[in-house]
Amino acid sequence: MGVRAEQRERTRTALLDEAERLFARDGYGAVGLPAVVAAAGVTKGALYHQFDGKAGLFGAVLERVQERVADRVVAAAEAATGRWAQLRAGCRAFLDASTEPAAARIMLVDGPAVLGWPAWREIDERTSGRHLAEGLTVLVDHGELDPQPVEPLARLLSGAMNELAMWLTGPDVTDADRDGARAALDRVLEGLRPRS
Incomplete structure (x- = not known):
């Protein structure tokens, strides 16, 4: 990678880091581009060289957050024994990672509102x-789930988990609610197993 490419990558990373921090803390509507470029220590021109504006920057931040959530999902699955x-x-792991305050603000609150549901879903489908x-x-x-088309089942479970995650980010949710949510998810998954 050449010097200019390295500088562009450093600039992009600085913008994403600071934008993520600000969007998570203050929400998309309260963050202006001058605050992002000042925090990143770059010019507004450098931002526009990397992104097509605030929504484009937010989309890149959202994708980055979604990828981290997906990485946690994969790590948790790989650590478990048995399919x-x-x-x-x-x-x-998806419920836990997506309901952490910073991720929830970006993924669940602002993401669908800023990018629109179709764009948000496309990112969600590419990641988790x-x-x-x-x-x-x-x-x-492996015969551990009855033969069936996977896409409708995956969409059903994904929608249910996204809705559950949105509920878990509410202000009045208690630890008992979180435990109940995990137990409900376990029962739904267990209900998919073939009955012998």
Whole structure:
């Protein structure tokens, strides 16, 4: 990588780091581009060289946050023993990672509102949604889930987990609610297993 390419990458990383910090703390509507460029120590021109404006910058931040959540899902699944345990661990990791305050603000509150539902879903499907579909496919392929089209099931579970995650970010949610949410998710997943 040449010097100019390295500088562009450093600038991009600084902008993403500071924008993520500000969007998570203050929310998309309260963050102006002057604050982002000042915090990143770059010019407004440098920002526009990298992104097509505030929404473009936010989209890149959202994708970055979604990728980190997906990485946690994969790590949790890989640490579990057995295919069903991997599915359960990955789903629980998604709930835990996506409901942390910074991620929740960017992913669940501002993400759909700023980018619109179709763009938000496309990012979700490329990240955590892809891993969910892959896990379900493995279960079908190994006969641990009844033969069926995976896409509708993956969308159903993804939608349910996204809705559950949004609820868990509410101001009045208690630890008992979180425990109940995990237990409900476990029951739903267990209900998918074939009955012998």
